[in-house]
Amino acid sequence: LILCRIIRAKVTPPRLSPKACGRSAMALRTLFSKKAFTTASGFRPIAAGDRCFLRQARGLTVAALPDLAYDYGALEPAISGEIMRLHHQKHHQAYVTNYNNALEQLETAMAKGDASAVVRLQSAIKFNGGGHINHSIFWKNLKPVNEGGGEPPHSTLGWAIDTDFCSLEALVQKMNAEGAALQGSGWVWLALDKGSKKLSVETTANQDPLVSKGANLVPLLGIDVWEHAYYLQKRRNESARCNLFFWGPRHMIFVQGQMKHSPSSSPLRFTL
Amino acid sequence: MAMALPLAYASSVGNPFEAGRLSFSTKATKHKKHIYQSRKVTKVLAYYGLTNPPYKLDALEPYMSRRTLELHWGNIHRGYVDSLNKQLANSPLYGCTMEELIKTTFNNGNPLPEYNNAAEVWNHDFFWESMQPNGGKLPWGGVLDQIEKDFGSFSNFRDEFVHSAMMLFGSGWVWLVLKTNERRLSIVRTSNAVCPLVWGDIPIISLDMWEHAYYLDYKDDVSKYVNNFMDHLISWHSATARMVRAEAFVNLGEPKIPVA
Numbered sequence: 157l158i159l160c161r162i163i164r165a166k167v168t169p170p171r172l173s174p175k176a177c178g179r180s181a182m183a184l185r186t187l188f189s190k191k192a193f194t195t196a197s198g199f200r201p202i203a204a205g206d207r208c209f210l211r212q213a214r215g216l217t218v219a220a221l222p223d224l225a226y227d228y229g230a231l232e233p234a235i236s237g238e239i240m241r242l243h244h245q246k247h248h249q250a251y252v253t254n255y256n257n258a259l260e261q262l263e264t265a266m267a268k269g270d271a272s273a274v275v276r277l278q279s280a281i282k283f284n285g286g287g288h289i290n291h292s293i294f295w296k297n298l299k300p301v302n303e304g305g306g307e308p309p310h311s312t313l314g315w316a317i318d319t320d321f322c323s324l325e326a327l328v329q330k331m332n333a334e335g336a337a338l339q340g341s342g343w344v345w346l347a348l349d350k351g352s353k354k355l356s357v358e359t360t361a362n363q364d365p366l367v368s369k370g371a372n373l374v375p376l377l378g379i380d381v382w383e384h385a386y387y388l389q390k391r392r393n394e395s396a397r398c399n400l401f402f403w404g405p406r407h408m409i410f411v412q413g414q415m416k417h418s419p420s421s422s423p424l425r426f427t428l
Numbered sequence: 429m430a431m432a433l434p435l436a437y438a439s440s441v442g443n444p445f446e447a448g449r450l451s452f453s454t455k456a457t458k459h460k461k462h463i464y465q466s467r468k469v470t471k472v473l474a475y476y477g478l479t480n481p482p483y484k485l486d487a488l489e490p491y492m493s494r495r496t497l498e499l500h501w502g503n504i505h506r507g508y509v510d511s512l513n514k515q516l517a518n519s520p521l522y523g524c525t526m527e528e529l530i531k532t533t534f535n536n537g538n539p540l541p542e543y544n545n546a547a548e549v550w551n552h553d554f555f556w557e558s559m560q561p562n563g564g565k566l567p568w569g570g571v572l573d574q575i576e577k578d579f580g581s582f583s584n585f586r587d588e589f590v591h592s593a594m595m596l597f598g599s600g601w602v603w604l605v606l607k608t609n610e611r612r613l614s615i616v617r618t619s620n621a622v623c624p625l626v627w628g629d630i631p632i633i634s635l636d637m638w639e640h641a642y643y644l645d646y647k648d649d650v651s652k653y654v655n656n657f658m659d660h661l662i663s664w665h666s667a668t669a670r671m672v673r674a675e676a677f678v679n680l681g682e683p684k685i686p687v688a
Contacts, residue, residue, distance in 0.1 A: 246648040283597045339544050340599035340620035341639070362598035383599075383639035384648065390499060 218259075219288050221252045222295060230300035239388050244295070247384055251287030251363070258284055286363035290343055293378045313376075320355040330357050335381045345369075346377035475513045476526070476549060478506050481556035488561055491656045496644045504640055505552040512545035526550050527625055534626040547621040551601060551634065558633045560663035567664040571632075571671050574680065578613040585615075586658055589635075592617045593654045596637050604633040604667070606674045611681075630674040632667050 224244060229237035258280040265273035308324055309317060321327040327346070334357055335344045342361045349356065350372045358369050366375040481501060486494035516522045521529060521542060530550055533543035566582060567575065579585035585604075592615050593602045600619040607614050607629050616624055624631050635657055642653040 242647055250648070279597065342598075384643055387640055387643040388647075390503075 218256050219252050219285075221249050222292050224295050226298070226300050226303070231298060235298075235386075236389055239386070242388075243291075243380075243385060248288070248291040251284045251291065254280065255284035255288050283363050286365045286368075289365045290363055290378055290380070293375055294380055297377050316355050327357070331379065334359050335379060338381055341382040344379045344381055345373075345375050347373040348376055350374055473517075474523075476509055476516075478509045479553055479556075481559075483559075483561055488559060488661060491645075491660045492559070493645050496641070499644070500636075500640055501552070501556065505549070508545050508548040508552070512542065512549055515542045515545060530623060530625050534622075544621045547623045550625070551621065551623055552636070554631060555601075555634050555636050557666050558635070558663055559657075559661045560665065562660075563663045564658060564660040565664070567667060569668065570675075571664060571668050574613055574671070588615050590651070590654050590658065593635060593637055594651060599638040602635045602637055603631050605629040605631050606671070606678055608678050611678055630670070630677065632670050632674070633662060 228240040
């Protein structure tokens with residue numbers, strides 16, 4: 157603690173947590189230089205409260221709600237602005253908040269050695285963390301029409317779809333069918349198997365991320381078939397389970413446009 | 429409960445002469461008899477029907493809008509009934525009562541394809557009857573006594589019910605059931621289409637926590653939906669009737685008869 161005070165006098169870091177310097181004696185020498193100090197304790201210039209800062213200091217990163225690359229209303233008329241706003245600001249935000257809370261509780265439980273609490277928190281982490289992961293992918297899969305959303309996939313991805321599904325229409329039909337057959341809430345995925353380099357259509361329940369179906373699976377495209385994703389736009393004569401993105405040929409297929417620009421999670425896709 | 433509506437239709441056996449048999453002796457007379465008999469009604473099939481909720485679709489306003497009921501009952505519930513009938517048309521499961529069907533198709537946790545539709549039809553019927561206009565408030569008589577005995581107080585029960593509903597991940601239902609083995613009331617939370625009947629318990633009240641039940645009216649504000657259900661929609665009349673019936677199957681002990 158004395159050492160910490162000396163550091164504080166010499167070098168003025170933004171805020172100093174005693175825990176950070178008490179971490180290991182070996183690291184103390186590096187603490188004297190400001191540059192090393194910042195990298196050693198991993199402080200990041202985020203605007204957050206004390207607890208968040210301490211979490212950073214202990215090495216726990218908080219999840220944050222990602223911004224959309226387009227306006228809420230930019231996907232009309234396929235998805236209404238109201239649905240987008242609620243989906244992003246309420247549902248996704250709730251997953252992020254609850255995930256962070258669960259992580260905090262998990263950390264406390266692990267520190268106390270409370271195994272039953274650790275196990276009890278797993279379902280909350282899986283649900284809320286999965287919700288955060290899935291929705292982050294989802295926003296990236298969407299693009300407004302005037303920015304290229306809705307165009308069919310080209311080049312390697314297009315060929316891969318033709319190889320594995322015979323045609324884009326067959327893929328669309330398969331995803332529709334899987335979405336309709338899903339019981340309860342869940343997601344439909346276009347997945348790439350990293351090992352066999354094959355595309356497949358998978359479904360997961362509730363907010364389970366795609367990796368829970370196979371460690372080798374990389375999500376290229378995810379469709380949220382939870383009712384909150386489309387129910388406000390549901391019309392009377394539609395079947396109960398209506399896959400929002402593939403509503404007949406007259407609606408723009410937003411999703412396809414994003415597939416050209418591979419998300420950073422699947423760099424292997426174009427080495428097929 | 430879903431009623432079976434008898435729907436008679438004549439099945440045509442087709443023209444036997446098309447088979448190419450052109451003999452005119454005794455076989456012809458047999459054929460004639462056959463044609464004659466085929467004109468009678470030969471097959472009767474019964475289908476599950478969509479029952480109406482015991483109130484008009486706008487009767488639950490403002491806590492559950494007419495539009496929600498139109499879609500929830502008219503589209504979704506009806507869809508389950510139609511799918512179930514299609515599935516049962518050529519199935520060996522044809523002819524069961526709804527409860528039998530649910531228990532059989534649940535198959536102890538490995539549900540058959542018909543389970544989802546059958547259970548959802550039953551669940552929704554039960555749900556419409558669990559609500560009423562001007563509902564909510566407090567139960568009375570035996571139901572209140574049993575709740576107080578098993579939960580401590582009505583407000584404990586209410587809090588536990590609301591908490592259970594909020595803790596549900598994904599789609600599902602929240603039930604007040606009478607557990608047959610433990611002989612007490614309990615709150616049970618089930619996923620997707622699972623129904624406490626499969627465990628032999630007797631449901632008393634249910635709440636649909638699928639998003640389609642509340643999304644149009646409450647969007648993401650789930651707690652408001654659940655609280656409104658508890659305060660304004662829940663039908664203690666139905667609960668009392670169901671409790672009375674349940675007590676015929678479960679011995680809840682001697683009633684407290686005051687000693688003179």
